[in-house]
Amino acid sequence: MAERLDFELGRARLRVKRAEKSLSRAKEETDRENGVAVNIALCCRIRAARHCVMEARERQTSIVTGRHQMTSYRNETEDLSS
Secondary structure, eight states: OHHHHHHHHHHHHHHHHHHHHHHHHHHHHHTSOOOHHHHHHHHHHHHHHHHHHHHHHHHHHHHHHHHHHHHHHHHHHHHHHO
16 A cells, blocks of 8 residues: 555656646746737646646645555554554
């Protein structure tokens, strides 16, 4: 079970990194001289990237919280069996 949580946590970290990288690339594009239509599209892309970063961080937090709860439960059951 712990291996699965480690795997899920690793995947969540990668999601966060990918989303943050996508957001930074979109922000870099806004610094260039583009047309109005391109800038509007970039604003939509930035908004979507921020949403992805937020969701990825929430997922990572829920995995870490679940892992902590599992460890606490395991420690409690070990104490009871002693």
